Amino acid sequence: xxxxxxxxxxxxxxxxxxxxxxxxxxxxxxxxxxxxxxxxxxxxxxxxxxxxxxxxxxxxxxxxxxxxxxxxxxxxxxxxxxxxxxxxxxxxxxxxxxxxxxxxxxxxxxxxxxxxxxxxxxxxxxxxxxxxxxxxxxxxxxxxxxxxxxxxxxxxxxxxxxxxxxxxxxxxxxxxxxxxxxxxxxxxxxxxxxxxxxxxxxxxxxxxxxxxxxxxxxxxxxxxxxxxxxxxxxxxxxxxxxxxxxxxxxxxxxxxxxxxxxxxxxxxxxxxxxxxxxxxxxxxxxxxxxxxxxxxxxxxxxxxxxxxxxxxxxxxxxxxxxxxxxxxxxxxxxxxxxxxxxxxxxxxxxxxxxxxxxxxxxxxxxxxxxxx
Numbered sequence: 473x474x475x476x477x478x479x480x481x482x483x484x485x486x487x488x489x490x491x492x493x494x495x496x497x498x499x500x501x502x503x504x505x506x507x508x509x510x511x512x513x514x515x516x517x518x519x520x521x522x523x524x525x526x527x528x529x530x531x532x533x534x535x536x537x538x539x540x541x542x543x544x545x546x547x548x549x550x551x552x553x554x555x556x557x558x559x560x561x562x563x564x565x566x567x568x569x570x571x572x573x574x575x576x577x578x579x580x581x582x583x584x585x586x587x588x589x590x591x592x593x594x595x596x597x598x599x600x601x602x603x604x605x606x607x608x609x610x611x612x613x614x615x616x617x618x619x620x621x622x623x624x625x626x627x628x629x630x631x632x633x634x635x636x637x638x639x640x641x642x643x644x645x646x647x648x649x650x651x652x653x654x655x656x657x658x659x660x661x662x663x664x665x666x667x668x669x670x671x672x673x674x675x676x677x678x679x680x681x682x683x684x685x686x687x688x689x690x691x692x693x694x695x696x697x698x699x700x701x702x703x704x705x706x707x708x709x710x711x712x713x714x715x716x717x718x719x720x721x722x723x724x725x726x727x728x729x730x731x732x733x734x735x736x737x738x739x740x741x742x743x744x745x746x747x748x749x750x751x752x753x754x755x756x757x758x759x760x761x762x763x764x765x766x767x768x769x770x771x772x773x774x775x776x777x778x779x780x781x782x783x784x785x786x787x788x789x790x791x792x793x794x795x796x797x798x799x800x801x802x803x804x805x806x807x808x809x810x811x812x813x814x815x816x817x818x819x820x821x822x823x824x825x826x827x828x829x830x831x832x833x834x835x836x837x838x839x840x841x842x843x844x
Contacts, residue, residue, distance in 0.1 A: 473504065473554065473832060477506070477508070478543075478557045480560075487558050489514075497822050499522070500822075500825075503829060553576075559582075559586075561590060564593060576836055577598050581612060584607075595612065595615070601619035603619040626739075626746045626820070631728065632725070632747060651685055651686070653732070653733055656740045659689075662785075664693060669787055670735055673794055683712070691718075728747035731744075735751075737753055737754060737777045748808045748809055749808045749811070753774075757781040759789055759790070764810070772818075
């Protein structure tokens with residue numbers, strides 16, 4: 473079986489990390505994976521494991537027929553059995569190419585952020601659809617489309633609670649006694665707003681004498697300039713350096729390991745827990761809070777605040793939740809250890825990849841029957 477994974481780009485993000493983790497496990501199952509997408513920080517990582525095709529599609533312009541021809545050429549050359557898409561607009565163009573060649577198409581829906589018109593068009597073309605969470609499945613049902621829930625899979629060997637390299641803290645001038653809060657996300661839309669809220673909450677905690685707090689922000693996006701300006705203003709007001717803006721990175725396991733707690737949502741939450749770190753969940757939909765064993769099911773149903781939430785994400789809520797966590801760091805450490813066990817049980821990429829492989833096989837069989 474030869475599968476073409478189609479991405480808008482090979483930038484570092486949740487979708488791209490998911491594709492990497494799953495594709496490596498699919499390869500172990502004997503499935504040949506080819507990846508195509510615009511250049512990005514993950515392209516060298518992808519190319520170490522898979523055959524890759526770099527595109528230079530400008531999504532603001534539309535020589536669509538040219539790109540449909542290019543996708544068809546790749547599918548033909550690589551003898552692709554199934555096309556697996558994750559995003560629009562790349563998925564829409566690949567869907568047209570696959571349809572013209574009679575190749576089945578699988579669409580994994582990662583959120584509710586897709587433009588609705590593009591989402592519906594791609595759902596109409598898909599041979600099979602995967603939702604990464606229960607709320608996404610419900611959302612698609614509301615649009616009239618069925619899907620199968622298969623969660624994000626995490627490579628538990630790569631994302632593991634091995635000791636952190638002290639050199640990473642030293643790189644940022646962070647002492648071994650500091651409590652490091654890590655925020656990981658694309659700095660856009662509501663997630664950029666959450667980042668700014670986190671920085672303001674940490675400012676309030678510093679004023680309240682929690683001066684051991686340091687913040688690392690990993691990610692880029694349109695709100696990067698605002699966040700950089702806000703960081704500068706906060707540090708000038710407090711006359712101390714404690715906010716570190718990293719940008720995009722392919723060293724995520726190392727950043728998780730060096731942190732004491734992670735603020736994030738979706739796949740970030742799963743990766744952090746796989747590394748044994750406590751997670752304060754807040755996402756596009758709203759605020760969830762600390763992800764502890766007693767609320768795992770609820771956290772999953774909310775997709776850690778990305779697809780559903782318990783309340784709005786506000787500065788007082790963020791600051792108070794962080795303050796309560798800091799008052800019992802021993803408890804947070806136990807929460808992190810328990811999170812690793814949950815990920816092993818429910819989100820192991822090795823198990824998830826086998827579920828996806830079954831969907832591949834069924835989609836190919838169904839396509840063959842429909843063409844008889």
